[in-house]
Amino acid sequence: MEKMSRVSTALSGSALTGRTMHCHLDAPANAISVCRDAAQVVVAGRSIFKIYAIEEEQFVEKLNLRVGRKPSLNLSCADVVWHQMDENLLATAATNGVVVTWNLGRPSRNKQDQLFTEHKRTVNKVCFHPTEAHVLLSGSQDGFMKCFDLRRKDSVSTFSGQSESVRDVQFSIRDYFTFASTFENGNVQLWDIRRPDRCERMFTAHNGPVFCCDWHPEDRGWLATGGRDKMVKVWDMTTHRAKEMHCVQTIASVARVKWRPECRHHLATCSMMVDHNIYVWDVRRPFVPAAMFEEHRDVTTGIAWRHPHDPSFLLSGSKDSTLCQHLFRDASQPVERANPEGLCYGLFGDLAFAAKESLVAAESGRKPYAGDRRHPIFFKRKLDPAEPFSGLASSALSVFETESGGGSMSWFVDTAERYALTGRPLAELCDHNAKVARELGRNQVAQTWTMLRIIYCSPGLVSSTNLNHSVGKGSSCGLPLMNSFNLKDMGPGLASETRLDRSKGDTRSDTALLDSSATLITNEDNEETEGSDVPADYLLGDVEGEEDELYPLDTEHVHSEEPEYVLPQEAFPLRHEIVDTPSGPEHLQDKADSPHVSGNEADTASLAPVDSSSSLLSVSHALYDSRLPPDFFSVLVRDMLHFYAEQGDVQMAVSVLIVLGERVRKDIDEQTQEHWYTSYIDLLQRFCLWNVSNEVVKLSTSRAVSCLNQASTTLHVNCSHCKRPMSSRGWVCDRCHRCASMCAVCHHVVKGLFVWCQGCSHGGHLQHIMKWLEGSSQCPAGCGHLCEYS
Numbered sequence: 001m002e003k004m005s006r007v008s009t010a011l012s013g014s015a016l017t018g019r020t021m022h023c024h025l026d027a028p029a030n031a032i033s034v035c036r037d038a039a040q041v042v043v044a045g046r047s048i049f050k051i052y053a054i055e056e057e058q059f060v061e062k063l064n065l066r067v068g069r070k071p072s073l074n075l076s077c078a079d080v081v082w083h084q085m086d087e088n089l090l091a092t093a094a095t096n097g098v099v100v101t102w103n104l105g106r107p108s109r110n111k112q113d114q115l116f117t118e119h120k121r122t123v124n125k126v127c128f129h130p131t132e133a134h135v136l137l138s139g140s141q142d143g144f145m146k147c148f149d150l151r152r153k154d155s156v157s158t159f160s161g162q163s164e165s166v167r168d169v170q171f172s173i174r175d176y177f178t179f180a181s182t183f184e185n186g187n188v189q190l191w192d193i194r195r196p197d198r199c200e201r202m203f204t205a206h207n208g209p210v211f212c213c214d215w216h217p218e219d220r221g222w223l224a225t226g227g228r229d230k231m232v233k234v235w236d237m238t239t240h241r242a243k244e245m246h247c248v249q250t251i252a253s254v255a256r257v258k259w260r261p262e263c264r265h266h267l268a269t270c271s272m273m274v275d276h277n278i279y280v281w282d283v284r285r286p287f288v289p290a291a292m293f294e295e296h297r298d299v300t301t302g303i304a305w306r307h308p309h310d311p312s313f314l315l316s317g318s319k320d321s322t323l324c325q326h327l328f329r330d331a332s333q334p335v336e337r338a339n340p341e342g343l344c345y346g347l348f349g350d351l352a353f354a355a356k357e358s359l360v361a362a363e364s365g366r367k368p369y370a371g372d373r374r375h376p377i378f379f380k381r382k383l384d385p386a387e388p389f390s391g392l393a394s395s396a397l398s399v400f401e402t403e404s405g406g407g408s409m410s411w412f413v414d415t416a417e418r419y420a421l422t423g424r425p426l427a428e429l430c431d432h433n434a435k436v437a438r439e440l441g442r443n444q445v446a447q448t449w450t451m452l453r454i455i456y457c458s459p460g461l462v463s464s465t466n467l468n469h470s471v472g473k474g475s476s477c478g479l480p481l482m483n484s485f486n487l488k489d490m491g492p493g494l495a496s497e498t499r500l501d502r503s504k505g506d507t508r509s510d511t512a513l514l515d516s517s518a519t520l521i522t523n524e525d526n527e528e529t530e531g532s533d534v535p536a537d538y539l540l541g542d543v544e545g546e547e548d549e550l551y552p553l554d555t556e557h558v559h560s561e562e563p564e565y566v567l568p569q570e571a572f573p574l575r576h577e578i579v580d581t582p583s584g585p586e587h588l589q590d591k592a593d594s595p596h597v598s599g600n601e602a603d604t605a606s607l608a609p610v611d612s613s614s615s616l617l618s619v620s621h622a623l624y625d626s627r628l629p630p631d632f633f634s635v636l637v638r639d640m641l642h643f644y645a646e647q648g649d650v651q652m653a654v655s656v657l658i659v660l661g662e663r664v665r666k667d668i669d670e671q672t673q674e675h676w677y678t679s680y681i682d683l684l685q686r687f688c689l690w691n692v693s694n695e696v697v698k699l700s701t702s703r704a705v706s707c708l709n710q711a712s713t714t715l716h717v718n719c720s721h722c723k724r725p726m727s728s729r730g731w732v733c734d735r736c737h738r739c740a741s742m743c744a745v746c747h748h749v750v751k752g753l754f755v756w757c758q759g760c761s762h763g764g765h766l767q768h769i770m771k772w773l774e775g776s777s778q779c780p781a782g783c784g785h786l787c788e789y790s
Contacts, residue, residue, distance in 0.1 A: 016310055022295060022324040023052070023059040029317030032302040033082040033090075038310070043317055044077035044092055045301075051104075052323065054306070054315075059323055065102060067109050074098050074115065083128045084308075091136055093123035099138050101150060116148055118155050125168045127179070135193075137179060139166030145181055147193055157196040161189055168212045174220040182210035188225055190237065203242045205233060211272065212257045216264075217308065224267055226254025232269055234283055246283035251275055256303050262311045266290065270300035270316070278303060278316055280331065288338050291331035295324050340395070347409075347686060351400040409687070411440045415651060416684060416692045421658045421699060427457035429659050445652055448640065452656065455633045456663060630663065638667045645676055654680040658699045670702060677705040718761055744781040745772050760785035 016038060027047035034041050040062065042051045051063040066075050073096040083089040090102040090111075097119040102111045121141035129135035134150040145159040145166055163183040172178040178200075181189050186206045189199040206227030216222035221238030222245070232254055234246040252271035260266035260280060268280045276296045279289040298320035306313035306325070314326040342354040418436045420429050434449035637656075641664070644652040653676050657665060665673070677700050684693040697709045717726050719733040719740045732739055741750045743764030756763025762781040763769060770789060772780045779785040 016307060016313060017056050018054065018313060018325060018327070019057070020295075020325060020327045020330045021058060022322050025050075025317075025321045025323055028298075028301070028319040028321050029323065030077060030301050031079045032304055032315060032317040032323070033080050034304050034306055034315060035082050035087050036084045037087065038307040038313075041304075041315055041323070042080055042082055042090060043323055044080035045317075046076045046095070049075055049077060049080075049092070054325065059325075063104070063111075065111055074100055074112075078122060079125050081126050081128055083133070084130060085128075085133050089128075089133075091126045091128065093126045093138060095122045097121050097123055097140065097142075099123055099126060099136070099146075099148065101136070114150065114153070116146070116155065118146055118158075119144065121165075124166060127169050127171055129171050130173055131176065137169050137171065139169040139181055141165040143183075145169055145191070147196075157193060159191055159196050159199075161187075161199075163187065167210060170213050170215055173215050173217060180213050180215070180223055182213050182225060182227075184209040186210060186227065188213065188223070188235075188242075201237075201242065205235070205242075206231060211253065211255050214257050214259055214267070216259050217261065218264060224257050224259065226257040226269060228253045228272075230254065232257055232267065232281065232283075246286065248281050248283055248286040250279065255299075255301070258303055258305060260311050261305055261308050266311070268303055268305070268314060270303050273299060276300060276318070276320075278314070278326070280314075280328070285335075288335050290333070290335065291328060292334055293324075293326045293331050295326065296320055296322065352397060353400070354395055354397045357396045411442065412651060412683070413687055413689065414440055415442075416687075416689050419655055421655060421695065425457075426659065427453055430457065433655065433659070445649075448652070448656075452637070452660070455637070456630050456660065634664065634667050637664050641668065645672075650676050650680045650683070654696065658696070665701065674702045674704050677702055681705070681708070723761070743768055744779070745769065755789070757785065757787040760787065762787075 025043060025045075025048055027045050029043045029048060030045040032041055032043050038054070040051055040053050041059075043049070047066075049065040050061055051065070052059040053062045074094050076095045077092045078095050079093040081091050083091075088103055088105040090104065092100045092102070094100060097117065099116040099119070101113040103113040104111055106113070116138075119138065119140040119142055123138050123140045125139045127137045129137070136148040136150060137145065138148070139145045141164075143161055143163050143165055145161065146155040147157040147159070148154075149156045159181075161181060161183055163185045165184045166181055167184060168182045170180050172180070177192050177194055179191055179193065181191065182205070183189070186204050186208055187202055188205045188210060190201040191199050205225045206229045208228035210225050210227045213223060213225045216224070221236050223235045223237050224232060225235065226232045230250050230252060232248040232250065233244055236243040236245050248267075248269075250269060250271070252275040253273060254269050255272035256268075256270045258268045260268060265283050266280055267283065268278060270278050276294075276298055278293040278296070278300055280291040282290045293314070293316070296316065296318040298318050300316050300318045302317040304315050305311070306315055312328050314328065316324050316326065318324070340356050342352075344352050346352065415436060420432045422429075424432070430449045430453035434446045434453070437443075437446035437449060637660075641653045641656055644650075644656075657668070657673060657676070677696065681693050681696055684690075684696065694709055697705060700706050717740065718724060719726055719736060719738070721738050721740070722733060722736040724733065724735045726733060726740055739749055741754055742748070743750050744762045745764050745768035750763075750765055753766045754763060755766045755769050757779065760779050760781070760783050762779050762783060762785075764780070769780070769787075773787060773789045777786050777788070779787045
């Protein structure tokens with residue numbers, strides 16, 4: 001919904017009136033520019049080139065400059081500028097490298113005036129001289145800047161920035177001969193149009209491409225730059241070296257920056273991607289914008305203040321094919337929604353608290369609580385009454401220091417350095433990491449590693465074929481034996497009970513007696529736990545064997561005294577009641593051969609003592625499988641990882657992710673994994689654990705994380721002998737044909753770590769240089785330079 005408030009501004013006898021409004025364009029806009037009387041605006045793009053009149057209630061189309069039957073690439077505009085001295089003069093930068101000037105005073109339909117085709121690639125920016133009517137400057141993707149005199153057909157001067165591409169050029173408003181240019185390598189250059197051979201000044205302004213710049217309309221030396229590093233920086237160019245005055249942190253790459261008229265510390269910015277809003281910043285408050293316009297639904301490509309002396313109206317074009325006029329009074333104020341209090345922990349446990357000065361003053365008489373080691377430190381900033389934010393900026397900051405050693409993070413460093421994440425079997429990794437955590441006093445983490453080993457690293461399972469055996473002669477179905485017990489280790493009460501009661505509605509209990517040919521399971525074939533102490537006093541025989549095949553292993557060493565109770569291998573209790581039954585081989589044989597044995601009795605388990613000293617108990621029906629599969633615990637492991645991450649221990653979450661690999665990675669979404677990885681890597685780099693950080697990056701399967709160590713991997717070096725740049729073909733200089741990686745101490749080729757002095761370029765083996773500098777500060781090569789190793 002359009003806001004209906006109106007503003008009228010008096011400017012040298014004329015008044016600017018209007019409201020917040022927008023109009024729909026035929027195509028997305030790439031750039032806009034306003035004429036000097038603030039009554040018209042030109043919109044240019046790949047498929048649009050029109051002039052609109054700015055009326056009080058709406059935009060009205062006045063002229064379409066795309067004429068002709070055949071579409072031309074000369075009309076595909078990347079930038080447009082309207083001369084501020086001649087209202088009939090326009091210039092556009094085409095995507096095919098052509099710079100075109102337009103004369104609106106021509107009587108014909110085609111307003112095209114001149115074409116300059118000297119650039120080889122896309123022209124990114126064009127700029128008219130602010131006071132000279134015939135001087136035009138352009139910057140191209142080919143890395144060159146050209147100055148044109150519109151009275152001639154060719155360029156007057158060519159400036160080479162020694163970079164891949166020029167992103168912006170701007171003439172200084174106060175210095176007649178000076179212009180600034182920004183480049184993709186992060187540099188900003190100042191040029192004098194009279195000296196095209198070299199720049200007057202060059203400095204690195206941003207970490208990454210610098211997309212835009214703008215000279216301050218009032219302060220002669222202030223230059224604002226914006227780049228891909230999401231920062232807007234204000235530089236003082238009047239000093240011998242460029243001095244950074246202010247730095248504004250935005251949330252996306254900065255595509256355009258424009259100083260706000262009549263407001264010394266205000267500037268407007270828009271983003272190249274992601275963020276569609278336009279922000280107006282007070283550079284003295286770099287983290288919260290003073291105003292925000294939210295009308296666009298796609299990336300804003302061009303912004304311009306309607307009049308150089310009117311701070312109320314801002315025009316913008318966007319890829320959503322709309323042209324908007326924003327009234328500053330209608331802008332939202334993010335500072336009104338900001339939290340006036342802040343709380344933050346420092347890296348070493350110090351606590352900082354910021355709040356309104358009125359709130360702190362009300363609590364100033366409080367007594368320190370028992371946990372305070374001393375009174376907090378207060379920092380109060382002196383306020384300028386002339387500041388527009390004086391009421392909101394009156395705040396106080398208090399810092400609470402922790403006890404010495406109370407917030408130590410030595411456990412984090414030790415854990416990161418000692419953890420093993422790869423290169424060993426999973427069981428060894430879990431055991432090693434559990435040992436490290438236990439030695440550092442982190443028992444819960446150690447127990448977690450131990451449980452992961454139990455879940456994913458079984459020492460061996462009983463095969464299903466070994467668990468299915470027939471009971472009784474002539475039985476056609478196999479009965480799986482759940483477990484075996486040595487009855488000589490049981491109490492007398494249990495040994496005397498030899499019958500399992502499984503009544504299922506029958507009048508008598510169904511019982512099946514174990515034949516002498518029944519199969520017994522040894523401790524070796526029933527390994528459910530590693531290193532079991534249960535003695536193996538029986539063997540596994542054949543199903544069709546005879547009675548004499550069932551015998552104890554060692555009858556000579558039967559315990560004469562009553563043995564201690566030994567825990568059974570199965571942790572689950574029996575679910576059947578054991579009742580008395582006759583014992584003896586004759587009874588078993590008679591029972592097995594009896595025709596009165598029902599079919600249900602064949603499904604029961606029986607107790608068959610071999611002799612007075614040894615017997616075996618077998619349960620036919622297993623309550624569960626011999627062991628739960630690891631997938632059964634996947635939800636539990638996933639919740640465990642989220643628990644550690646929510647507690648702030650991303651080290652444990654990432655370490656488990658790497659160690660378990662695909663076993664657990666499939667249960668956690670990619671975005672969460674990436675967040676854990678980046679958080680852990682940031683912590684490692686804060687503690688200067690570069691090697692561990694690089695190892696985590698290498699072991700990561702997330703594309704966004706694994707590419708972190710693939711950027712800026714090129715190292716440019718010069719030959720230590722002739723000082724010429726080295727080629728990429730090896731360590732032998734192309735000019736002097738000498739090896740650059742020669743150790744200055746032992747005079748051998750360095751194969752491994754190479755350390756060199758950045759002052760004289762000499763170096764050698766790390767250990768040799770360290771040993772040399774322990775006794776002398778002179779360069780070992782004899783060049784006389786005072787080298788220093790830190």
